[in-house]
Each structure stands twice: as structure tokens, then as C-alpha cells.
Amino acid sequence: MEDWKDKIIGSLSGMDRAKPPTDAFTEIRRKLANRTKPKEQNQRHWLAVAAVILMVISSNVLLLSNYLNDEQQPSYTSEYSGMITSYNLYDNEQ
């Protein structure tokens, strides 16, 4: 008589193959497409960082050049001290 355990162990022989779902490759394509998006986002992120750094550097250069230009300009500082010596307008009335 056939051993029942051997019968169970051999129960898969000669079975048909299961068919994978028909849309499985569409899902694979979708996964590959979705996966490339983070790379693009990553590139955009670095472009934004580079733009900010460039902006900081150029504004610093602009400030520095303005400062140096100011140093070379003649000073227009006027001295107004003494123009108004007293605020007492009715000094002479007393």
C-alpha cells in the first residue's frame, strides 16, 4: 500500500503552472517610472541649493564692491555745528 506521506510529498508532481496576472508587466513599468522621479527631484533640489549659494555669493560681491566704491568717493560730510547755537528765539525780549 502506498505510504500516505509519500503520496502527500508527491502531490505536486505533474501540476500545471500558475499564470502570472496579465497586468503585472504594466505594474513593473509603473514601478520603474515612479522610481526615476526621486532622482529628478533630487537633481532639482541640488539646483535650488546651487541657486541659493550663487545668490548669496553674488549679493556679497555686490555689497563688497559698493563698499569699496564708497571708500574711494570724496566725503561730503558738512559740518553744521554752530548753525543753531540757541533755541531760545525770544532771548532779546527779556
Place this chain on the structure above:
Amino acid sequence: MLDETDIIKRITRGDQRALEHLYHQYSEIVYNTLISYTKNAEEAEELLQDVFVSIYDTAHKFRFDSSLSTWIYRITVNKALDFLRKKNTAKRKGILSSLYRKDSGELQYDQSHFDHPGVKMENVEDARYLFQALSELSENQKTVFILTQIEQLSQQEVADIMQVTRKAVESLLQRAKANLRGILEKHYPERVMALPNASK
């Protein structure tokens, strides 16, 4: 008709049509191998997608020192074993409780009654017992059993996939069958009772 070397070279260059070509050639064996490990069609489908994404990503690493089918089987087996390890770890971490229905306390995802879609009608019940018992084998014994007995690969092909000797595969298969007998006897003693002379 493209040969396998051309297909791999085209996939390396990012050609998704070549990947589709490879998919049509190998999706059935990959899916069937995965379903033997997972005993769940949805999980097998998810892993099938992961296997082909991995093939797309790692095609440049294929050195043509083994056959393409050996390489694809290797990726498939590794994906399946990784998946089962993660699942077992999750169970150990206490997520197991969430698998139970709150109302009845029954398992939500009870896979004990997995019926492989390709099994002959007269073998459905036996196959169910076998898949249940298979989950108790060690990784190597399970792999050898699935690849030789279900996928019908030769012991040498399995040795190439697992990167062990053919002798090791032979020994693993013997131990797998012996352990399966023990597991079946332990879990289904009613069979022994029903057929007292059957196991002699």
C-alpha cells in the same frame, strides 16, 4: 529573435522592451517559484514585480559565467527568502496580534488553506498539507525541495543556483523529505489513525 546576451546588454542600456521580452520568457517560472514560497498569489505578484525591477537594476552585474535562468532563479529565491525573513521578524515583533480579527479572534490572513492554482483536483487536499508542512523546513531544505520537486530542476541546476555542490543538494533533499514525513506525522496524526497500515 534576440539571444540572451543581447537581451541583457539592452537591459543594461535601459531598454524596457528588452526587459518585457525577458519577462515573457521567464515570468511564469518566477511567479510559480514565488508562489511556492509565499503560498499567496498577491504576495507572489508583488515579488514578481520586485524580481524584474532587480533584474533591470542589476543587469550590468551579470557576468555570463552562469546561465541566465540560473541567475534569474537566484534572484527569485533570494527575494522570496528575504520576504519570508521580514515577515517572520514582523511576527516576532508583535505585529502578529494585528493579524487577528478583533471580532472573532481568527487569523485575517490564514494561509493554512492555500490551494495552488495548478494542482490537479484529486491532489488539492494533499497539496494543501504539503504546503503547510513546507513552511516548517529550513531555508535551504525548502529551496531544494521547491526547485527539485516543484520546479523539476536537476540537482546540478539547483546546485548552481544555490552555489553549493550537487552532493549538498542531494543531502538537503533527503533531509527535507525526512523532515516533511516527520512534520506530516506530527500535524496530521488522524491520517495515521485512518490508515494504520499505510505508513508501514
